[in-house]
Amino acid sequence: MRVSQAIEKRISCRAFSSKCVSLSQIKTILEKATRSPSGGNLQPWHLFAVSGNALKNLLIEVEQELKLFPKGHTAEYPVYPKELAEPYKGRRFKCGEDLYSILNIGREQKEKRKEQFAKNFKLFDAPVGLFVFIDRNMGPPQWSDVGMYLQNIFLLAKEYGLDTCALESWAVFHELVQKHVSAPRNLMLFCGIAMGYMDNNNRINTLRTERASIAEIADFIGF
Ligand SMILES: Cc1cc2nc3c(=O)[nH]c(=O)nc-3n(C[C@H](O)[C@H](O)[C@H](O)COP(=O)(O)O)c2cc1C
Numbered sequence: 312m313r314v315s316q317a318i319e320k321r322i323s324c325r326a327f328s329s330k331c332v333s334l335s336q337i338k339t340i341l342e343k344a345t346r347s348p349s350g351g352n353l354q355p356w357h358l359f360a361v362s363g364n365a366l367k368n369l370l371i372e373v374e375q376e377l378k379l380f381p382k383g384h385t386a387e388y389p390v391y392p393k394e395l396a397e398p399y400k401g402r403r404f405k406c407g408e409d410l411y412s413i414l415n416i417g418r419e420q421k422e423k424r425k426e427q428f429a430k431n432f433k434l435f436d437a438p439v440g441l442f443v444f445i446d447r448n449m450g451p452p453q454w455s456d457v458g459m460y461l462q463n464i465f466l467l468a469k470e471y472g473l474d475t476c477a478l479e480s481w482a483v484f485h486e487l488v489q490k491h492v493s494a495p496r497n498l499m500l501f502c503g504i505a506m507g508y509m510d511n512n513n514r515i516n517t518l519r520t521e522r523a524s525i526a527e528i529a530d531f532i533g534f
Pocket residue numbers: 321322323324325406431476477478479480481502518519520
């Protein structure tokens with residue numbers, strides 16, 4: 312698969328089939344993703360791959376906790392700026408509305424929206440959860456390094472027939488993840504990644520999010 316095809320075909324998958332993913336598949340992807348670039352070659356990421364009963368136990372505890380704290384606990388970092396200005400606010404709104412409209416869930420159907428959102432915390436039924444951490448001493452440049460690492464995982468997964476969804480929603484359950492994977496305290500959870508085989512019969516996976524044109528996001532000078 313060409314890089315451009317992998318980029319074109321990758322989407323955030325929000326419904327997975329029950330087909331298993333083997334440890335060797337995960338290791339192949341992670342092995343290749345080690346080639347991700349990072350400033351000073353710090354490689355400031357650490358990842359925990361969780362599956363089977365270990366994942367089941369984590370999901371059960373998160374489900375229980377969601378009943379007590381429907382919005383989760385407090386995230387360790389601001390997932391979005393407090394005041395999201397345009398054009399970002401509009402883009403975020405549109406992406407949410409497009410998703411709910413595919414599912415025929417209207418604005419007033421708050422319960423249904425909540426139920427759909429809760430699927431984040433079931434990893435959309437993916438058989439594998441990857442939990443990506445960064446050393447908490449790191450700053451913005453290293454967070455961007457982690458982003459490159461994530462994208463390489465997403466594209467490699469695509470090459471190997473797998474799909475993914477990044478899940479920063481999991482930031483609100485960082486303590487539970489930390490506890491279940493025994494992550495050292497110097498690490499901070501950035502996000503989860505659901506990984507598995509796409510359920511092609513689920514409408515949610517027909518969502519194709521919009522992008523700003525290059526005229527909007529780039530200027531060309533001196534050509
Ligand atoms: C770091 C990161 C975290 C994300 N967290 C979530 C999440 O918690 N839940 C979710 O449904 N999608 C999440 N997404 C997916 C974005 O909504 C998605 O990438 C965006 O809308 C573009 O759509 P696409 O990935 O299908 O191209 C996340 C994406 C990134 C890069």
